[in-house]
Amino acid sequence: MKSIKSGTLAGRFAHARLSAKSVLSNKDGLEVSIPNIIVAIVVSLVVIGAVVAGIVFVVPFAQDSTARSDLQTVQSAEQVYYAQAAPPTYGSGAELVAKGSILKSDKKIKIVAQGDLYCAGVLSAAGHYYWVFSKTTTVQDTLPTANPDTGAGMTCPTEPQIAASSDLK
Known part of the structure; x- marks a missing residue:
């Protein structure tokens, strides 16, 4: 049999293969017991449960927070539009976009503006x-x-009106 020099790369691989083989075959090397397996399974289930909880509870909360933030953006855009309009009035979604007070968006936002009053509604991704x-x-x-x-006479957009389309296109 050909001898492999220990300082070479092949020698290091041969040594690693032999030591891994001896650890796996030796009773004192690697110990796996039923309690260790049970602990590993329980830890895995806890991690999976945390991920599922994050998806179920955190994602809808974030989607609702985004929708509320969108309405705060509409409030700011309406204030800018009101300050620049002569005479001062609030604008519809199309008017806000046309004046550059707010950016175009496909989000389900409906704005009803009547003179010095407006009401806006939004549908979050969580429904x-x-x-x-x-x-x-x-x-x-x-x-x-x-x-x-x-x-x-001021009426706010209803749920079906909000769900139908976006005013910010």
């Missing part, structure tokens, strides 16, 4: 609806109803 109107600074998860703050 929840949110609204904001000109007399408040808070994003709501319920459709605003007619009240003295919204003005006479």
Whole structure:
């Protein structure tokens, strides 16, 4: 049999192969027992459970947060449009895009503007609806109803109107 020199690359591989073989075949080398296997399975299931929980709970929360942020962007765009309009009025989605107050988007956002009032609604990717109107600074998860703050005849977009299309195209 041909001898392999220990300082060569082939010698290192031969030594690694022999030591791995001796570890696996020797009773003292590698110890695998039922409790070790059970612990490994439990740890794996915990990791898988954490990933699933992240997908189920964190992703929809992030999608809803994005939708609320989109409405805050609409509020800012409406303020810019109102400040630049003569006479001061709020704009529809198409008017906001045309003036450069907001960028075009395919997101499900519907804006109703009537003079010095506006109401906007958005559909999040998680399937929840949110609204904001000109007399408040808070994003709501319920459709605003007619009240003295919204003005006479001011109506907010309904869920079917929001879901139908985007005003920011």
